[in-house]
Amino acid sequence: MTPTKRVITVAPMPPEKSAYALARYSRSADSIRESIAWVRTHDSEKFLESFYFQYGHASIADLGHAVMCFEGISELAATEIEEEPLWDGQAKSSRYQDFSRSGVVMPPEFAEADRAVYRAAGEALLAAYGKVKELAQACLGERLPRPADMPPGAYQRNLAARAFDVARYLLFWGVPTNVGQVTSIRTLEKQIRRLRGSEYGELRELGEEMAAACAAQPDCLWGAEGPGERPPEPVAPTLARHAEADRHAAQSREDLKQWAEQNLPPPAGVEPGRVDLLKPEHLPADIAATLLYPVTGRPFRELYELARGWSEALRREVLDVALGSRTPRDEILAGFRGGPYTYDLTIDIGAYRDLHRHRRCQKFRQSYAGALGYDTPALVREAGAAEVYDSAMQAAVAALGQLPGPGAHYLLPFGARSRFLFKMDFAEAEYMARLRSGVKGHFSYRQIAWEMKCKMDELEPELGRLIVATPPWVEDPLRR
Numbered sequence: 001m002t003p004t005k006r007v008i009t010v011a012p013m014p015p016e017k018s019a020y021a022l023a024r025y026s027r028s029a030d031s032i033r034e035s036i037a038w039v040r041t042h043d044s045e046k047f048l049e050s051f052y053f054q055y056g057h058a059s060i061a062d063l064g065h066a067v068m069c070f071e072g073i074s075e076l077a078a079t080e081i082e083e084e085p086l087w088d089g090q091a092k093s094s095r096y097q098d099f100s101r102s103g104v105v106m107p108p109e110f111a112e113a114d115r116a117v118y119r120a121a122g123e124a125l126l127a128a129y130g131k132v133k134e135l136a137q138a139c140l141g142e143r144l145p146r147p148a149d150m151p152p153g154a155y156q157r158n159l160a161a162r163a164f165d166v167a168r169y170l171l172f173w174g175v176p177t178n179v180g181q182v183t184s185i186r187t188l189e190k191q192i193r194r195l196r197g198s199e200y201g202e203l204r205e206l207g208e209e210m211a212a213a214c215a216a217q218p219d220c221l222w223g224a225e226g227p228g229e230r231p232p233e234p235v236a237p238t239l240a241r242h243a244e245a246d247r248h249a250a251q252s253r254e255d256l257k258q259w260a261e262q263n264l265p266p267p268a269g270v271e272p273g274r275v276d277l278l279k280p281e282h283l284p285a286d287i288a289a290t291l292l293y294p295v296t297g298r299p300f301r302e303l304y305e306l307a308r309g310w311s312e313a314l315r316r317e318v319l320d321v322a323l324g325s326r327t328p329r330d331e332i333l334a335g336f337r338g339g340p341y342t343y344d345l346t347i348d349i350g351a352y353r354d355l356h357r358h359r360r361c362q363k364f365r366q367s368y369a370g371a372l373g374y375d376t377p378a379l380v381r382e383a384g385a386a387e388v389y390d391s392a393m394q395a396a397v398a399a400l401g402q403l404p405g406p407g408a409h410y411l412l413p414f415g416a417r418s419r420f421l422f423k424m425d426f427a428e429a430e431y432m433a434r435l436r437s438g439v440k441g442h443f444s445y446r447q448i449a450w451e452m453k454c455k456m457d458e459l460e461p462e463l464g465r466l467i468v469a470t471p472p473w474v475e476d477p478l479r480r
Contacts, residue, residue, distance in 0.1 A: 008032055012222075014233045015064030015185045020044035022063040048238040061186030066235050068188070068213065069180045070206065074105035075353070076173035076410055077202050081181070084191055085359055089181030094168045094350075094414075095161045095442075100130035104174045107407030108201035114403055118174070121399035121411055125170050128392035132385045133160075133167035139383035144477055158478045165442050166377045168350055169415030170392055173368070185236045188214070189243045196245035199406050207245070215240035251325035252333060257295035259321045263314075264296065264306070272299050275448060276344040277455035282308045286342070288318040291335040293421050294364050297371070300344040300421055337362045338423035341459075343452060345422065348375045350414030351444040358432055361424035368409040370400050372417040377443070429456060430467045437469040439476040447472045 010032065013021065017039055024047075025035040048060070070081060078091050104122040106115060137159050146155040183191065188210070195207030213219075214236040221232060234240075278301060280286035288310075289303035296303065307315055322333055339361065345352070349368070356363055374397070380389045393413060400411045412418075424432075429452065435441075436449035450472050457464035 010036070013064075014044075015066045015236050016044045016048055016238055017064070017233070019060050019062075019064035019185065020047050023047070023060045045238045058186060061189065061239070062184045064185045064236070065182055066185060066188055066214075067180070067182050068210065068235075069178065071178045072105070072176050073179065073206065074107075074173060074202060074410060075171070075175050075177050076200065077105075077206060078177050078179045079173075079353055079356065080195070080198065080200070080203055081179055081191070081206070082357060083194075083363070084183065084187055086187045087181060087183055087191075087359065089179055089183075091179045092177040094171060095164050098130075098133075098164075099168075099171055099175055100126050100133070102126065102176055105176050105202070105410065107174070107410050108205065109404065109407035114407065117399055117402055118407070118411060121396050122172065122174055125172055125392050125396055125411075125413060126175075128388050129167045129170040131388050132170060132380060132383075133163045135383040135385040135388075136166040136379050137163035139379060140477070147478065150478065155478070162477055166379045166383075169348065169375065169377060169380075170389065170413055171350070172396065172411055172413045173349070174410035185239050188236065189239050192239075192243035193246040194249065196243070197247055197250045199250070200409075201407075204245075207243075211240045211243050214243075246330070248325045248327060248330040249333065252322050253295060255321050255324060256291055256318070259318065260292050260296050264292075264298075267298055268302050270299070270302065271346070272301050272344065274346050275451040275455055276301055277452070277459050278304065278342045278344070279340055279459060280304055280342060284312075284315045284319070285310070286338065287336055288315045290338065290342075290364060290421065290423070291318060291322045291333070293335075294366055297366055297369065297419070299346075299419070300342060334362055335364070339425040339428070341424055341426065341429055341456075343422040343424070343429075343455075345420045345448065346372060346417055347420065347448055348415050348444055349412065349418050351442070351448055352418065352420050353414065354442060354445050355422070355432070355436065355448070356420075358422075358428065360428040360431070361422050363423075364421040366419045367405075368412050368416075368418055370397050370412050370416055372419065374413065374415045374417060375444070376415070426456075426460075426463055433467045433469045437472070439470060439474060440479055443472065446470070 021032070021035050021039045024038060025032050028035065030038070070078070073081075082089065082091070104119060106118070110118060140159050140162055144159070146152065192207050192210050195203045195210070198204055198207070215234055217232045218235055276299065285304055285307035288307040289300060292303050293300055307318070322335065352365070374393050376386070376389065380386055393415060396411055396413050397416070400408050403411065433449045433453040433456070436445045437453065438446070450469055453464065453467045453469040456467060
């Protein structure tokens with residue numbers, strides 16, 4: 001007797017067809033083969049219109065996945081695209097590719113005169129990037145002779161990777177890059193809605209292009225169509241009709257910004273350092289401070305202490321302002337989510353670009369104003385590249401001040417400091433500190449990860465001892 005097969009594989013299908021087949025499979029006594037046969041002869045769009053968009057069975061859209069790639073977009077756009085909790089993908093690496101001749105992505109907000117200032121400043125940064133990389137690699141070659149057991153090719157690639165780690169401080173948000181992603185159509189819908197409501201024109205344009213791409217046949221096919229085969233179906237046509245701009249997030253931000261300008265006292269002017277860790281005990285104050293954090297330039301600790309001292313009525317006012325523009329279709333804002341531990345990081349945006357890819361935490365950022373200075377890697381001085389580096393950084397910051405926002409943000413170098421909030425549980429804090437402090441990592445986020453561990457040691461010594469992180473002074477520069 002032939003045993004019944006219990007594990008059945010299914011070849012890739014159009015995302016909406018896959019969602020329909022698996023949703024029907026859960027709602028009938030049919031086998032998966034029978035469900036797929038059913039879907040071939042029935043309208044998946046009608047099913048999704050009814051159950052996903054009309055009745056709100058949102059989990060159905062998690063059953064279909066789409067592969068989508070973005071080419072020639074800015075690093076800023078790439079980082080915003082990746083800002084989904086349920087996201088899988090890869091972006092072009094600044095450790096393994098030379099960006100010196102990449103050119104720039106022009107923000108659509110700029111007038112002609114702004115474009116000239118921006119392009120000149122961007123090209124100057126790229127020229128300095130190439131020079132710093134050359135000097136840093138030469139310095140590393142003198143300092144780190146090739147081990148006898150390491151092939152010359154591998155040795156040169158390792159040196160180049162470490163030199164790029166230094167030079168990347170001169171890259172900026174306007175450098176073009178590529179991103180490939182695999183997401184459920186539910187996540188894709190959220191992503192499109194968020195991008196369509198962005199403050200950046202490039203992202204709003206990308207949101208429109210993504211919706212149009214969902215309604216069209218795929219651009220790349222695996223294999224060729226044979227005689228009699230049907231042409232490929234659109235990726236997610238039903239989604240394309242419903243993924244309108246997320247107006248609530250943008251309106252909430254504006255409303256909170258206005259409230260903060262009218263109600264907050266003058267800033268205390270106290271900087272808590274590069275890494276600050278809190279374990280907020282007053283939840284309403286924690287949420288109010290988190291909602292206000294992105295629309296101010298203040299440290300989280302200052303906002304939290306203010307909110308904790310307010311009356312219940314004043315805290316309630318902040319929450320009501322944040323939710324005033326919410327519709328039945330809108331999820332609650334990310335500011336209402338979090339974890340027991342809150343890290344407030346004042347770090348270079350290159351390090352944030354790496355750390356923000358962690359998914360099991362909530363992340364918030366303040367505006368890319370360029371007002372917190374910039375970091376300088378030690379190797380820049382040691383390689384004799386300080387004059388080239390400082391001149392390029394200072395010229396970029398000066399040019400940024402001449403340009404209108406938000407397009408001006410594209411000129412912010414990766415070495416510039418900004419403020420970011422990460423809220424997480426202990427498991428994620430342990431994972432980030434352990435993973436990102438490893439010797440293969442970039443020296444900037446290695447230092448941050450180590451300080452995250454040290455702050456946990458101070459706040460929660462019983463738990464901090466469980467984090468096995470690598471101190472930044474332990475190095476192996478020829479490993480990647």
